[in-house]
Amino acid sequence: MAYFLIRRTIGFVLTLLTVSVVVFAVMNILPGDPALTILGIEASEQALENLRRQLGLNDPVHIRYLNWIGAALQGDFGTSHSFRVPVSELIVERLPLTVSLAISGMVVTIILALVLGVGAAANHGKPGDWGVMFLAQIGIAVPSFWLSILLILLFAVTLGWLPPGGFPGWSDPVGAVRALIMPTAALALVQGAVLARVTRSSALEVMRLDYVRTARASGFSRQRVLWRHVLPNALVPIVTIVGLQFASLVTGTIVIENVFSLPGLGRLIFQSISNRDLPTVQALVMLFAAIVVTVNFIVDVIYVFIDPRLKART
Amino acid sequence: MALTQVSVAFSGAVALREASVSIAPGARLGIVGESGCGKSMLGLCLMGMVPDAAQVTGSIRLNGQELAGAPERVWRRHRARDVAMIFQEPMAALNPLKRVGETVMEPLMIHEGLSRPAARARALALFEEVGLPDPAASLRQYPHEISGGQRQRVLIALALACDPGLLVADEPTTALDANVALRIIELLVRLSKSRNMALVFISHDLAAVSRATEQMLVMYGGDIVERGPTAQVLAAPRHPYTQGLLGARPGLENRGRTPDGRRKRLVTIPGTVPPLFDLPQGCRFSGRCGQEFAPCARHRPQPTALGGGQEAACHLLSPLHAGRGAA
Incomplete structure (x- = not known):
């Protein structure tokens, strides 16, 4: 177990290092001069040159990379060109919204998928199963931004139950929750459809196994057999997909936050890219990558807790 | 428990044809035949666990109560408490994520309403009764940590948990080494005698049936072709x-x-x-x-x-x- 954790941690660090190189390289290859973006096209060549020197843009690439990484390790991601405040401040301000959205989206996804997937497997080949699979197919086919627009049309414009977008801030908890309902639904319905299919097929596979027959022979109720014997054994592929889905959920927030005008990291990264705000984009891409890698790390550890057989092997 | 004229059919294919069997308390009955002869289907009839797609006709009576065609809910009340079953593959028949002690405690807590400590004490006693070495340590082991013979003992302990009147053993020794199989047979016979529990021993191994049972049925193609006292049938x-x-x-x-x-x-x-x-x-x-x-x-x-x-x-x-x- 200790060996497993050490190996995983090394992998974790190496992945982030690789990501940082790629991010830095891509941002430097991209056309566009940050100095020009900051000062505008009417700035004099002298002023531009001074700013470039001040920002360190004239240093060799590897020096710039090391400077950036060194500062980032100390929590200093530089100053945003467009917002004129430290990037770390921007992140701290906007992270809670995106994290809340991603976590609530994931929780709803998992609940939806487990209930529908296990229910479909239990009714294998019956109308309930077909219904769930039909809805899941639609869910997979529908892009989340389009679903968001439909939700806004129905619940905000026509029915007026929920705000169409925007975020009142955490000081208004009821308003904050109301503002997050539709974005969460837009994320979860699409991801839940994928996960429900995985859950169903994994549960069907387990239901054929001998120990499920043993559980039935022990006189347990259908529900008990399904949730206590089938589901835990069906979890390994489900957890794998949940790990992958969390990544697409985090990136999905970029689209969703723009559709619902939520001031989160997704919206911030979108704006920073349009503004050629290099320090902000670099920091945010690193942050998104770190979140995804961390979640995958957690997933690997969860496997060991689900299946005692893995503990012997790691 | 008595089956009268029980047939099981799958859309035209007959898996069991008008089988009549009655099992007295404490009796030990062997069922012998090749794969696909209907012997396992007969065993599943005793548990009410015939696959959903099958049509079952005839009468299945347990202590005078008619159970043929009874819904799952009714059967469930009798499983584990009146009729229990152990299966062929002890490797696959235990939930790999549960400690074997937990597996045996589960029916005790669910069906008998025992508290966890009480269920653990009963599971320990059962593990002793089925002859697991170091029963206390076994409670905390996972199925992958113990041998095939020990797993079959755990499954027997699980089957005995709610003190059933009838134990159906479907090829309990087929997947085991010969000497381990022999000891499992001895255990089943001993338990049947000490608990006055009827035993239905399904096997294609005539030697095992001759050791385990007093009466036997020979099945072929869904029919019972011969029956009688085990020693007599095997001798003549x-x-x-x-x-x-x-x-x-x-x-x-x-x-x-x-x-x-x-x-x-x-x-x-x-x-x-x-x-x-x-x-x-x-x-x-x-x-x-x-x-x-x-x-x-x-x-x-x-x-x-x-x-x-x-x-x-x-x-x-x-x-x-x-x-x-x-x-």
Whole structure:
């Protein structure tokens, strides 16, 4: 177990290092001069040159990379060109919204998928199963931004139950929750459809196994057999997909936050890219990558807790 | 528990044809036959666990209560408490994510309403009773940490948890080493005697059945072809199929070389078991039987009493055809 954790941690660090190189390289290859973006096209060549020197843009690439990484390790991601405040401040301000959205989206996804997937497997080949699979197919086919627009049309414009977008801030908890309902639904319905299919097929596979027959022979109720014997054994592929889905959920927030005008990291990264705000984009891409890698790390550890057989092997 | 004229069919394919079996408290009954002969289906009938797609007809009575056609909810009340079952593959029959102690405690807590400590104490006593080495440590082990024989003991402990009146053991020793199998058989016989628990022992291993049981049934193609006291049937089989089955046993007496110096071949029953949807209408064994004559393919033979409680369903033995082929 200790060996497993050490190996995983090394992998974790190496992945982030690789990501940082790629991010830095891509941002430097991209056309566009940050100095020009900051000062505008009417700035004099002298002023531009001074700013470039001040920002360190004239240093060799590897020096710039090391400077950036060194500062980032100390929590200093530089100053945003467009917002004129430290990037770390921007992140701290906007992270809670995106994290809340991603976590609530994931929780709803998992609940939806487990209930529908296990229910479909239990009714294998019956109308309930077909219904769930039909809805899941639609869910997979529908892009989340389009679903968001439909939700806004129905619940905000026509029915007026929920705000169409925007975020009142955490000081208004009821308003904050109301503002997050539709974005969460837009994320979860699409991801839940994928996960429900995985859950169903994994549960069907387990239901054929001998120990499920043993559980039935022990006189347990259908529900008990399904949730206590089938589901835990069906979890390994489900957890794998949940790990992958969390990544697409985090990136999905970029689209969703723009559709619902939520001031989160997704919206911030979108704006920073349009503004050629290099320090902000670099920091945010690193942050998104770190979140995804961390979640995958957690997933690997969860496997060991689900299946005692893995503990012997790691 | 008594089955009367029970048939199980899957859209035309007959897995079990009008089987009648009654099991007295404490009795030990063996069911013998090749794969696909319906012996496991008979076992599943006793548990009400016949697959959903099957149509079951006939009467299944447990302590006087009619259970044929009863819903799952009713059957569930009897499983584990009145009838319990252990299966062929001890490797696969235990939930790999649960400690084996938890597995045995679960029915005790659910069905008997015991608290966790009480259930653990009972599970410990059961582990001792089934002869697991170091029962206290075994409670905390996972299935992958123990051997096949120990897993089968755990499954027996699980089956005994709610003190059933009948234990159905479907090929409990097939997947085990010979010496481990022998000890499992001894354990089942001992438990059946000490708890006055009926035992239905399903196997294709005649030696195992002869050790484990007092009465036996021989099945072929969904029919019960011969039955009687185990020792008597094995000593003097009357149905051609039973005779063939006994002849096909690899044993010391069949070893060695024939007088002209060739290696003795194992005697086999010619042909293979026909698929369930293509069974002969009359005697299921017709077509493979060496002593077949006119009525076999068309008419189903009825059981003929042969004395001493033995009976066999074969036209050769029927008084109607007395004298035919009485070799």
